Amino acid sequence: MSSITRPSPARPSATRDLILDALETLLLEGGSSAATLEAVATRAGVSKGGLLYHFGSKEALYEGFLARLRTSAAQEAARTRNASQGLIAAYLDVSTVPDDPGTRSVLAALRLVGVQEVDVEAALADTFESWYAVIAQEIADPTLARLVQLVGDGLYLHALIGSARPEADQLVIARIIELVAESR
Amino acid sequence: MSSITRPSPARPSATRDLILDALETLLLEGGSSAATLEAVATRAGVSKGGLLYHFGSKEALYEGFLARLRTSAAQEAARTRNASQGLIAAYLDVSTVPDDPGTRSVLAALRLVGVQEVDVEAALADTFESWYAVIAQEIADPTLARLVQLVGDGLYLHALIGSARPEADQLVIARIIELVAESR
DNA sequence: GTCTATAATCGGATAGAC
DNA sequence: GTCTATCCGATTATAGAC
Incomplete structure (x- = not known):
């Protein structure tokens, strides 16, 4: 019956x-x-009117962006969970790569923090949370797991303000891997 | 000669x-x-015109804010440097206290990242750099020093999005202190 | 130094044609 | 589904009185 012309918006x-x-x-x-x-x-190659057909307001546009952030982050976390080996290294490495699609989305969302229209903070908190779940699965000690998460987030912050130090950060990642290995 | 009425702006x-x-x-x-x-x-308790007397444009206002951030961060770093004992704990603790004046300024600046008018990123990078200098003075191993900095910055990021975990973070700070102690 | 207009511009959103 | 035209409110900045 309901073969509506206009796809569920x-x-x-x-x-x-x-x-x-x-x-x-x-x-x-x-x-x-x-x-x-x-x-x-x-x-995007459309007119303002065209955009507003898909997203009726700026708020709707932002919400669409955050919705995509949540789902893609969850998917990526699930994928990584299976990859299993070298998981921690992969997690920390990706935080230092501004070209990675997931990292791009997070960095873009970070630049949206503080806007009135939507709760960016909550979306980011959920994103970081879904990654913490993956980390915690690999690291029994919750304090060490939180430490790993904080280092990853520190790397994001430095990516945000463009003050990463590739060589030094690689050494830090290596050190973290050692700590995790020792804890087993 | 130049006893100008208007103080150096x-x-x-x-x-x-x-x-x-x-x-x-x-x-x-x-x-x-x-x-x-x-x-x-x-x-601030003045009119728009009053504000524009002191800061001739929005850009000038932002620059004034960043200038104050730089100088106050440098002063705070210098002060901390002398306090010397328990320096690392103090550094990490302050990152978790949103009421601290220095932390407030940094968090406010983080919400300014991405604006067109000024280079917020550079000002923040300098701020973080001046703290790294203090940390590095206490921790001989540069990799460990960077690790401490990254954890502190991770704490800032979590403060920014309101996803701090006070108890867990205190445990992480304690663990870091241990690591630093071992490294001596 | 601070205020009250006021000008000029820009951004979000609506209406309606195609 | 996409476009053009238009309206309206908000915001930056200026001018000039006090």
């Missing part, structure tokens, strides 16, 4: 994702003030 | 600091979008 359409990609890129380039509806639309 | 006046305090508070409460010139002026 909350579901993946090609344009929807293009728009969210454009938003992400603009957030990374110039923060939330650069991400005007006009700019996002243009970057 | 870049120097501390009571109102100037009130305005910067107001900006800081508004950034913490509602992010950069909440910090309009009007809102900042009202919060």
